[in-house]
Amino acid sequence: MHTRQQGTVLFAGILVLIGTLVVIQLWLLTAALEALLARSYQVLLPATVASVVLFGFNAALLRYVVIFDAKVRREEPVERR
Amino acid sequence: MGDDSQIEARWREDFPVRWDADHYLTRRELAKFLTLGSGILACATGALAIAARESPREEYPALLIPSATQLLPGTSLLFRYPTVQDPCILIKTGSGELKAYSQVCTHLSCAVRYDAEGNTIACPCHRGFFAVEDGRPTGGPPTRGLPRVVLQARADGIYAIGMEP
Numbered sequence: 157m158h159t160r161q162q163g164t165v166l167f168a169g170i171l172v173l174i175g176t177l178v179v180i181q182l183w184l185l186t187a188a189l190e191a192l193l194a195r196s197y198q199v200l201l202p203a204t205v206a207s208v209v210l211f212g213f214n215a216a217l218l219r220y221v222v223i224f225d226a227k228v229r230r231e232e233p234v235e236r237r
Numbered sequence: 238m239g240d241d242s243q244i245e246a247r248w249r250e251d252f253p254v255r256w257d258a259d260h261y262l263t264r265r266e267l268a269k270f271l272t273l274g275s276g277i278l279a280c281a282t283g284a285l286a287i288a289a290r291e292s293p294r295e296e297y298p299a300l301l302i303p304s305a306t307q308l309l310p311g312t313s314l315l316f317r318y319p320t321v322q323d324p325c326i327l328i329k330t331g332s333g334e335l336k337a338y339s340q341v342c343t344h345l346s347c348a349v350r351y352d353a354e355g356n357t358i359a360c361p362c363h364r365g366f367f368a369v370e371d372g373r374p375t376g377g378p379p380t381r382g383l384p385r386v387v388l389q390a391r392a393d394g395i396y397a398i399g400m401e402p
Contacts, residue, residue, distance in 0.1 A: 194343075
């Protein structure tokens, strides 16, 4: 039970972090679109690189959550069902 | 029958009786959904970069602007460049300098006008303002400057020879 409570807090924190990174990516996309319309092409590549890096962070966080979740399920299979 | 039991099991997983299990599942799926969205956003930003790289560079013709030499200081005239679908405005400032910009407001594409009294380019739709000197936005909703028309003085008149963002 203790582990699950810790996991819930951890999971909520990770979720907030993922959501924040997605909002930053959304801002990068709008900035890139604005730059494309203004023909400021030099902005587009850094924006893409930053967005891909943020996606990498998100994927790593999700992977951590999935592994953590599987570990908790293994440890408490009866209580969960 | 096997499919029905699987669907029911999935349904019970999505809508569990226990409150904490419901929250736990919802958060995990939201995390997956957000990460999927994150990937889509990264791809979309990359697609914009590719679109910019693949777009062909425009070549602009040289076009004589009729009666540009007869323009009085503090007045403007309209012309179309580089095609007949592209309205532009030629301005002769009080100091006698010629400036030309696209007449399409970068906010919502209204036609901008030259305001000689305020020495500014104004968009009447949403009160957007641009500097006459370089077309940068100076007030109102527009965030991007007006594209500038490159001018060239030749023996037979003033020519538009290109566009700059």
